[in-house]
Amino acid sequence: MALNINNINKSFEGLQALNDITFSVREGELFGLIGPDGSGKTTLFRVITTLLLPDRGEVNLFGLDVLKNYKKVRQLVGYMAGRFSLYHDLTVEENLKFYATVFGTTVEENYDLIKDVYCQIEPFKTRKAGKLSGGMKQKLALSCALIHKPRLLVLDEPTTGVDAVSRKEFWDMLKRLQKKGITILVSTPYMDEASLCDRVGLIQKGNLLSVNKPENIIAEYQRELLSVSSDNLYKLVNDLRNDEDTHSAFLFGHSVHLTRKDRQASAKQVIKYLKDKGHERIYVKVIKPEIEDCFMDLMHEEDEI
Amino acid sequence: MKRFWGFVLKEFLHIFRDPRTMLILFGMPIVQILLFGYVITNEIKDIKIAILDQSKDPVTIELTNKIISSGFFILDRNIKNINEVEDVFKEGNVRQVIIFESGFGRKLKREGTANIQLIADASDANTANLVVHYTMAIINDFVREQNKLTGSPIQFIPEVRMLYNNELKGVYMFIPGIMAMILILVSAMMTSISIVREKELGTMETLLVSPLRPTQIILGKVTPYVALSFINAVTIIVMGNLVFGMPVQGSIILLLAESILYILLGLSLGILISTITKSQQNAMFISLFTLMIPTILLSGFIFPIENMPKILQWLSFFIPPRWFISIIKNIMLKGTGLMYVWKETLILIVMTSIFFGLSIRKFKIRLE
Amino acid sequence: MNEQKETIITVKNLVKKFGNFKANDNLSFEVFKGEIFGFLGANGAGKTTAIKILCGLWAPTSGEINVAGFDIYTQTEQVKKNIGYMSQKFSLYEDITVFENIRLFGGIYGLSRREIAQRATDLMRRLDLEHSRDKLISSLPLGWRQKLAFSVAILHKPKLVFLDEPTGGVDPVTRRKFWDQIYEAADRGITVFVTTHYMDEAEYCDRVSIMVDGRIADLDTPSALKGKYRVKNMNEVFLKIARIKPDEYNKLEPIYKVRKFK
Incomplete structure (x- = not known):
């Protein structure tokens, strides 16, 4: 095991940020922690990287207790904080050199490891980091986190606010790093990135909803899921919500994902109901859920106020 | 050691890249001296x-x-x-x-x-x-x-x-006063801002996760400002002498040594401020209110301490610039040696060690 | 249905230069009244620049722009009165109460005291926030804050509302509830101009434009775009378009084509 997390609890001013979190990451694995803003991803990562002390619980990293051996742990971890911690007034090259010296190494020594990532921004190495685009900042921050050849790479929302193209490139890079034997723990608010991980943990409001392979999470989905479309999407979702047999109805792209209270989906009933409501070009089919469906099913209803 | 110098180099880059920092560091002392100097020594007329x-x-x-x-x-x-x-x-x-x-x-x-x-x-x-x-x-x-x-x-x-003011003070008062003010501002405000900036940017997280020790981070932050403040001290002494004829009767070595002691005191205050603030703005306000205003009002720089109400006189004992001003006035004007200023020096040493001790203890190895 | 849709935004040959860099390179498009218009593009493609120009915050270098019936150069104040704006970063003041926020923004847009009171009651009833009238914004869950922020952005009943990445980092349920609201607003006749990084949200729009390197690379209904690039979803459309090098534009079909929609 590369990382063992046991019963981690952490609260801030009475607010439970992490509630009994337990999971482990295997050596060489690409593990994704998936959840929206404020779900506790960053807090958990800060506990793992020794930046925060948990109220309760243990974290074990490559056999080292993170709480006691924080100095040793810091050598083993490459941490890329959210908001890409870069010095905006330093150039690309200066940022990289700085992080290399801080970790007691040189750019040349570990160039092999970062080459794949760094070569894409190397043409801009004399540009100030503050003047880079989001995707380029992300690549520079990753190069900086990799420069000391860490065994575990902890990436806090590396793809947030980055466009779809850069996001895809970034995941390709992570896959290649994984092949070089680096264990990777990455967090993201984008549900569709789950399928790119070996295993994922779904987190919501400090609670771990599920930890599993993406395909297993989907396999564990209990309800039958219908994809429904018609000529008027907005009326469709409203009508479906008003149907008393409906358990949930959510917009999903150009269709509505529908689950019914009796768990047994009956396409015929749905079509009849919608026809009565005056919909045309009704199209209903049973589909395999996506991670996002699973997440919505697992997550607790939003607090009432 | 290489890590440490890498860190110091980075700090210098930050300073030299930011025109505002450069202006405060090198423009402010010169402007202040000229300003105060000419306002105070204006020719009398009518x-x-x-x-x-x-x-x-x-x-x-x-x-x-x-x-x-x-x-x-x-x-x-x-x-x-x-x-x-x-x-x-x-x-x-x-x-x-x-x-x-x-x-x-x-x-x-x-x-x-x-x-x-x-x-x-x-x-x-x-x-x-x-x-x-x-x-x-x-x-x-x-x-x-x-x-x-x-x-x-x-x-x-x-x-x-x-x-109304029997023992006249104020002639050569302003150069020691400005020196006391500028050194404490530059060293305390600039260090606290530069540390807090890293917190704001999120880079502090990465530094804390790195193998750098807290003392290395602190010393790395402080070293460039020791050097720059020292240059400031020398500038002020030289300008005071050339432009306004402020003499240095005593030992110049002693004067510079005392200045370094005072600079260290300012830096330790700066680190202390940075440990209790989260934003650059906050750090600046705290520096201004807890350092600059007391320096102007309570150190005897502008208002003679003897004329203050008892409670303020008592308060001024805790104002470091009060002691520094007294030391450098003695050295520059009266030409006295360490024999006569050892008490004030000791007070500054004690203050510096307290602040340094406090800030190293308060500087967290974690984020909380 | 009438072919001649009423337009609410007309942009002709919009150019915005920063030094030698063209952030917006000759944009031309129209947004029709009542539609949900998705404005997509990679980071740095020039989306933010274009939105700032349309909201009257920045002056363009050249081009003709008409928003909500007003000229962006000469009638900036009228433009601002007739649009609403909401971004992910700033929406409401957290340290004041729900009602105080409504009153503040109502006041900013020049509503009378009576109008404010009436619309506030109305709004809080619709959002089920009546019991939270005097609660601080910071005490509300994120999802509620967002709903409220959107309602406040359209409190002055603008013809057009700009939403700049309104759903970034929000959980999937809240994100969908937010889109329900967008639909509701569109149903009431408010035109919605929205940017997002979630490609599934692009499917909810009536039409989307995709910007690459300061130009509009394509603009059409989601289904037409998917058909044109022969892919299943908007994410793949985006990946295909955003990867095309600028000089390959011309080899594609005409970029801008008004189509019948809905």
Whole structure:
């Protein structure tokens, strides 16, 4: 095991940020922690990287207790904080050199490891980091986190606010790093990135909803899921919500994902109901859920106020 | 060690890349000195005076004419009685009263000596001092002329009284004061801002996760500012000397050593401030309110400590610049050695160690 | 249905230069009244620049722009009065209460005291926030804050509302509830101009434009775009378009084509 997390609890001013979190990451694995803003991803990562002390619980990293051996742990971890911690007034090259010296190494020594990532921004190495685009900042921050050849790479929302193209490139890079034997723990608010991980943990409001392979999470989905479309999407979702047999109805792209209270989906009933409501070009089919469906099913209803 | 120097190099890059930092570091000391210097040592002109001539003989009349025709003074009124002096000052226009004793000319002829009393309103210490010096210069000039004429040496004994502020302070006060203010501002404010900036940017997270030790981070942050503040100290001393003739009577080595001690004190304060603030703005406000304003108000820089209410005098014991100003004034003006300033030095050393100890203890190895 | 749709935004040859860099390179498009218009593009493609120009915050270098019936150069104040704006970063003041926020923004847009009181009651009833009238914004869950922020952005009943990445980092349920609101607003006749990084949200729009390197690379209904690039979803459309090098534009079909929609 590369990382063992046991019963981690952490609260801030009475607010439970992490509630009994337990999971482990295997050596060489690409593990994704998936959840929206404020779900506790960053807090958990800060506990793992020794930046925060948990109220309760243990974290074990490559056999080292993170709480006691924080100095040793810091050598083993490459941490890329959210908001890409870069010095905006330093150039690309200066940022990289700085992080290399801080970790007691040189750019040349570990160039092999970062080459794949760094070569894409190397043409801009004399540009100030503050003047880079989001995707380029992300690549520079990753190069900086990799420069000391860490065994575990902890990436806090590396793809947030980055466009779809850069996001895809970034995941390709992570896959290649994984092949070089680096264990990777990455967090993201984008549900569709789950399928790119070996295993994922779904987190919501400090609670771990599920930890599993993406395909297993989907396999564990209990309800039958219908994809429904018609000529008027907005009326469709409203009508479906008003149907008393409906358990949930959510917009999903150009269709509505529908689950019914009796768990047994009956396409015929749905079509009849919608026809009565005056919909045309009704199209209903049973589909395999996506991670996002699973997440919505697992997550607790939003607090009432 | 390589890590450490890498860190220091990065800090220097931050400083040299930011025009605002450069301006505060090197522009501010020069501008402040020139500003304060010229405001305070401005030439006097048309100062209103009153004269109490109890003798009214040719000598006093000639001297009075000489004083008034000098261009520096305007005769506001002649007064008749010593009791009026207080009232004249209270009205507020008159800055100096000149009193000739009765039988001035006669006494001068007979005994070769006579008394003039100069009373100045020293609530504005600098002006009072200048007024008296100018008057004395005129009187001395008159004495020399008289000596040439008569051949027999005569002498006036001017008796100077500073009302409202007996022991005049303020002449060379401003250079030590500015030095105390600038050094503490540069060292404390700049370090606290530069540390807090890393918190804001999120880079502090990465630094904490790195193998750098907290002491290395602190020292790395502080080292460039020690160097720059030192350059500032030297600039101020040199400018004070060249532009305003501020002497350095005592040992220059001792002066620089004391400056370094004081700079370290400022840096330790800066680190302490950075540990309790989260934003650059906050760090700046705290620096200004807890450092700059007390330095101006309570250190004796502008308002003499002796004239403060007891409670403020007592408070000023805790203001580091008070001790630093006292030290450098002693060294620069009186030329005293460590023997005479060891007490103040010891106080600064104790303060520095307390602040450093506190800030290293408070500087967290974690985020919370 | 009438072919001649009423337009609410007309942009002709919009150019915005920063030095030698063209952030917006000759944009031309129209937004129709009542539609949900998705404005997509990679980071740095020039989306933010274009939105700032349309909201009257920045002056363009050249081009003709008409928003909500007003000229962007000469009638900036009228433009601002007739649009609403909401971004992910700033929406409401957290340290004041729900009602105080409504009153503040109502006041900013020049509503009378009576109008504010009436619309506030109305709004709080619709959002089920009546019991939270005097609660601080910071005490509300994120989802509620967002709903409220959107309602406040359209409190002055603008013809057009700009939403700049309104759903970034929000959980999937809240994100969908937010889109319900967008639909509701569109249903009431408010035109919605929205940017997002979630490609599934692009499917909810009536039409989307995709910007690449300062130009509009394509603009059409989601289904037409998917058909044109022969892919299943908007994410793949985006990946295909955003990867095309600028000089390959011309080899594609005409970029801008008004189509019948809905």
